[in-house]
Amino acid sequence: MTAARRGNLMTLALLAPSLLSAVLLLVIPILIVIAFSFAEQDTYGGARFGFTLTSYRELFQTIYLPIFTNSLQLAAVSTIVCLLVGYPIAYFIALRAGRYAGLLLALLLIPFWIDFIVRMSAWMVLLGRGGTINSALLGLGLIEQPIRMIGTYPAVLVGMLYAFLPTTVLPIHAALNGLDKRLLEAADDLGATPLQSFWRVTFPLSLPGVMAAILFVFVPAMGVYAIPVLLGGGKSIILGNLIVQLFLDFRNIPLGAAVSVVLLAISSVIIVCYMRVLRSVEEART
Amino acid sequence: MRKVLALYVPAATVVGYIFLFAPLIVLVVYAFNAGRSTVVWEGFSLAWFTEALRDRSLRAGLQVSVIVAIASAALATVIGASAALAVVKRPFAGKSLFSTLVIAPLVLPEIVLAVGLLVATVWTGIPLGYGTLIAGHVLVSIPFSFLIVRAAASGLDPRLDEAAADLGANGSQAFLRVTLPLLAPAILSAFLLCAVISFDNFVISTFVSGVGSTPLPIQIYAMLKTGLTPKINALGAMLIAVNVIVILVVMGRYLKTIRKQS
Numbered sequence: 001m002t003a004a005r006r007g008n009l010m011t012l013a014l015l016a017p018s019l020l021s022a023v024l025l026l027v028i029p030i031l032i033v034i035a036f037s038f039a040e041q042d043t044y045g046g047a048r049f050g051f052t053l054t055s056y057r058e059l060f061q062t063i064y065l066p067i068f069t070n071s072l073q074l075a076a077v078s079t080i081v082c083l084l085v086g087y088p089i090a091y092f093i094a095l096r097a098g099r100y101a102g103l104l105l106a107l108l109l110i111p112f113w114i115d116f117i118v119r120m121s122a123w124m125v126l127l128g129r130g131g132t133i134n135s136a137l138l139g140l141g142l143i144e145q146p147i148r149m150i151g152t153y154p155a156v157l158v159g160m161l162y163a164f165l166p167t168t169v170l171p172i173h174a175a176l177n178g179l180d181k182r183l184l185e186a187a188d189d190l191g192a193t194p195l196q197s198f199w200r201v202t203f204p205l206s207l208p209g210v211m212a213a214i215l216f217v218f219v220p221a222m223g224v225y226a227i228p229v230l231l232g233g234g235k236s237i238i239l240g241n242l243i244v245q246l247f248l249d250f251r252n253i254p255l256g257a258a259v260s261v262v263l264l265a266i267s268s269v270i271i272v273c274y275m276r277v278l279r280s281v282e283e284a285r286t
Numbered sequence: 287m288r289k290v291l292a293l294y295v296p297a298a299t300v301v302g303y304i305f306l307f308a309p310l311i312v313l314v315v316y317a318f319n320a321g322r323s324t325v326v327w328e329g330f331s332l333a334w335f336t337e338a339l340r341d342r343s344l345r346a347g348l349q350v351s352v353i354v355a356i357a358s359a360a361l362a363t364v365i366g367a368s369a370a371l372a373v374v375k376r377p378f379a380g381k382s383l384f385s386t387l388v389i390a391p392l393v394l395p396e397i398v399l400a401v402g403l404l405v406a407t408v409w410t411g412i413p414l415g416y417g418t419l420i421a422g423h424v425l426v427s428i429p430f431s432f433l434i435v436r437a438a439a440s441g442l443d444p445r446l447d448e449a450a451a452d453l454g455a456n457g458s459q460a461f462l463r464v465t466l467p468l469l470a471p472a473i474l475s476a477f478l479l480c481a482v483i484s485f486d487n488f489v490i491s492t493f494v495s496g497v498g499s500t501p502l503p504i505q506i507y508a509m510l511k512t513g514l515t516p517k518i519n520a521l522g523a524m525l526i527a528v529n530v531i532v533i534l535v536v537m538g539r540y541l542k543t544i545r546k547q548s
Contacts, residue, residue, distance in 0.1 A: 018388050018428065022390070025403065085301075088294060088302075106537045114525070121519070125514060162305070220396065223489075239397075248492070264395070
């Protein structure tokens with residue numbers, strides 16, 4: 001066996017496990033989901049392969065439309081809230097924190113790695129009727145009745161911010177950290193005010209990080225379901241809840257598959273847009 | 287106006303960090319509270335911890351989670367690390383497409399991946415259980431092990447391979463005696479993080495766990511839906527402790543390499 005041949009075999013051996021798992025666990029399952037979304041529901045609740053648009057037609061009926069708008073709205077509002085809170089944190093860590101930057105980044109990662117369901121239960125402790133915030137306010141005499149917080153939209157947003165804040169800060173921090181500090185000095189020398197140098201230098205250069213943050217918040221935010229159930233009382237139905245209900249409660253595989261395909265399509269469009277915009281930003285810079 | 291803006295950045299940072307840590311601190315502190323309250327301190331007690339550890343469904347969930355975490359992290363680390371080595375060390379066509387395919391599970395909505403796995407089991411008739419759980423967790427963990435090992439491998443000096451070859455080592459000797467020992471810390475980090483990802487996974491587990499293989503987060507979720515009990519706080523406090531230890535081990539190594547570079 002020649003060295004080149006052996007080299008090729010080696011490459012193949014290294015690639016095979018990940019290719020196999022990607023095909024078996026990702027590509028084929030998604031193709032099956034797409035096939036099922038065109039399948040018919042038979043009288044026993046099973047699915048029969050065929051080609052019918054029944055599921056999609058059902059999906060675009062008026063009862064399901066609010067679920068799409070709810071989900072898109074929740075994802076958009078969550079993304080905006082995450083950016084408003086996350087951007088200054090990333091800015092502070094990258095440009096102001098000095099030698100504490102590493103520590104602040106490490107601290108940011110701790111909640112990110114803590115069990116998702118434990119983090120949500122921590123918020124239930126704080127926001128509940130007899131929870132920490134209500135009892136503290138009652139004890140201080142600031143309120144007379146406990147405020148209902150669990151089951152409200154702001155509570156859901158708090159949960160979303162909590163879940164996605166580290167994911168927002170990290171890419172923006174990466175973009176700001178790579179920023180050539182001499183550019184800011186140059187802007188300063190040319191007489192720009194801090195605000196001007198932020199808007200005309202820092203912010204445009206951090207845009208790739210902001211876009212990555214949007215991608216990493218918006219796409220998963222469209223598919224969440226535990227946060228609205230636990231903190232929002234499950235009142236406003238979003239795509240995540242709908243998919244879980246259709247598969248696990250109603251066993252309506254074709255309709256559930258159709259919802260998943262639509263969610264996948266929306267996500268793919270966003271990902272492709274992200275890659276296009278990122279490329280044009282990079283080309284504009286060179 | 288300018289002062290307000292100058293204050294906004296540090297103020298937002300402070301508020302942000304309080305926001306991130308206050309809930310966890312409250313949860314941990316009141317897990318030690320003797321009473322049921324999460325406000326009134328009724329004395330120090332470990333009663334809720336013993337109660338959490340005695341709960342049969344939580345113990346069963348813990349057992350499932352530990353088994354699945356170890357198995358899926360081992361598989362995901364081997365798969366992700368070999369993909370990373372191929373990308374860094376070997377020439378082959380379609381490298382960027384391959385990398386995209388490996389990282390894809392990180393970017394796609396997790397619920398879609400979960401639906402895919404569930405539908406695939408329905409179609410093939412594979413029963414839900416440990417196997418499907420491990421497969422699902424492997425899928426979402428691979429991008430992490432791939433990215434960690436790829437970062438470490440691309441930081442290796444390529445002259446090391448040349449030196450090994452000059453000294454008469456063949457390909458596999460150079461790999462086993464030079465590359466692998468140098469990557470061992472990164473591979474260990476990848477394994478630990480994959481284990482945490484699996485242990486914490488919620489969405490995939492909701493769809494592909496079977497009867498008798500319900501992992502801990504799903505058990506906790508079921509209990510949370512019926513109401514919060516101090517028992518869950520105690521369990522949460524224990525899980526936070528385990529996660530923090532793992533993060534400190536991994537981050538400690540990471541911070542050391544950063545300090546060395548600077």
